Amino acid sequence: MLTDNELMRYSRQLLLPQLDVAGQLKLKQSRVLIVGAGGLGCPVALYLAGAGVGELIIADDDAVELPNLQRQIAFGESDIGQSKATVLVRRLGEINSGIEVKAITDRLDGEALAGQVSHVDLVVDCTDNFETRFAINRACVSAGVALVSGAAIRGEGQVAVYDSRMPGNPCYQCLYPDDGEEALGCSEAGVIGPVVGLIGACQAMETIKVLAGIGQPLSGKLLLLDVWNMEWRTMNLSRDPHCPVCSGSRAI
Template identity: 70%
Template sequence: MLNDDELLRYSRQLLLPRFDVEGQLALKQARVLVVGCGGLGCPAALYLGAAGVGNLVLADDDRVELANLQRQVAFDQSAIDRPKAEALADRVRAINPEISVTAHAGRLEGDALAAIVSDVDLVLDCTDNFNTRFALNRACVAARVPLVSGAAIRGEGQVSVYDSRDEVSPCYHCLYPEQGNEDLTCSEAGVIGPLVGMIGATQAMEAIKVLSGKGRPLVGRLLILDAWQMEWREMKLARDPGCPVCG
C-alpha cells in the first residue's frame, strides 16, 4: 500500500480519475531499466523517479563531460568526470528517497544484457547508437518485455513503443534493418537542448502508460517531432512477417 508520505508526494497523480491509487501502486511495484543516461535518459529517469516507479536501473558506461551540460539536465558542473549512471542515480534519489535506484556504470551486452532485461517490466532505450538499439530490441523480444524507444538529433526526434506481448506489435527491427544504418551522433551533427527533454519526457509518459495500463501507448505508431517547426507527425507501423527478430 501507499504510506502517508507517498499519498502526499503523489497526490496530484492520485487525483486523476483514470490513474488513481491503482495506477500509483502499479508504478510502485514496477522495475524499469533505462539504458543511456544522457540527453534522453536524464529527463526520462527524473520523471519516472519523481512519479514513483519503485525500482529504477540506470545503465551507461560514459562519464559526464562539459559539453553534456547543455542538454543533460540532471548534471551540473560538479558532476564532470563522474560516471553518468551514478550521477543520475544520485539525482533521482535526491528527488525521491521512497524508491530504489541502481546504477550500472558498465556496458550492458551479451548475457548480462539478457539477464537484466529479463528481470525488469519495461526498458527505455535512451541510447544514441544503432548497435545498442538492436541489441536491446533483441533482448526485449526474447524476454517479452516492452521497449520504449526514443531518438533525437539536430532538431528532430521520434518515439515509439514496441511491445512483444502484443501479437500485432512490430519490433524495432521491423522499422530499421541492421544493415545500411550509420550512426550519426549529437557530437557530429549537433542537437538543440530542449528537444531531448521533450523526447525523454515523452518516453517517460509512454512508460507510465504501459506500466499502469492507463491510456493508449504508442504501440504500432511512430511519433515524429520537428522541433524547429513544432510539428508532430504520426506514422502507423506494422509488424514485418519476415522480420528475423520477431517475425
C-alpha cells in the same frame, strides 16, 4: 498499500481518474531499466522517479563531459569526470528516497544485457547508436518485455513503444533493418537541447501509461517531432513478417 507519505507525495497525480490509487500501486511495484543516462535518459529518469516507479536501474558506461551540460539536465559542472549513471542515481535519490535506484557503470551487452532485461517490467532505450538499440530490441523481444524507444538529433525526434506481448505489434528492427550502417550521432550532427527534453518527457509518459495500464500507448505507432516548426506527426507501423527478430516470436 500506499503510505501516508506516498499519498501526499503523489497527491496531484492521484487526483487523475485515469491513474488513481490502483495505477499508483502498479507504478510502485514496477521495475524499469533505463539504458543511457544522457540527454534522453536524464529527463526519463527524473520524471519516473518523481512519479513513483518502484525501482529504476540506470545503465551507462560514460562519464560526464563539458559538452553534455548543454542538454543533460541532471548534471552540473561539479559532476564533470564522474560516472553518468552514478551521478544520476544520486540525483534520483535526492528527488525520491522512497524508491530503489541502482547504477550500472559497465557497458550492457550480450548475456549481461539479456539478464538485466529479463528481470524488469519495461526497458527505456535512451541510447544514441543503432548497434545498442538493435541489441536492446533483441533482448526485449526474447524476454517478452515492453520497450519504449526514443531518439533525437539536430531538431528532430521520435518516440515509439514496441511491445511483443501484443499480437501483431512490430519490433524496432521491423522499422530499421540492421544493414550494418551507422547513423550520425549528436557529436557529428549536433542537437538542440530542448528536443531531447521533449522526447525524454514523451518516453517517460509512455512508460507510465504502459506500466499503469492507462491511456493508449504508442504501440504500433511512431511519433515524430520537428521542433523548428513545432510539428508533431504520427505514423502507423506494421510488423515485418520476415523480421529476423520477431517474425518467429509469440507476437505472430
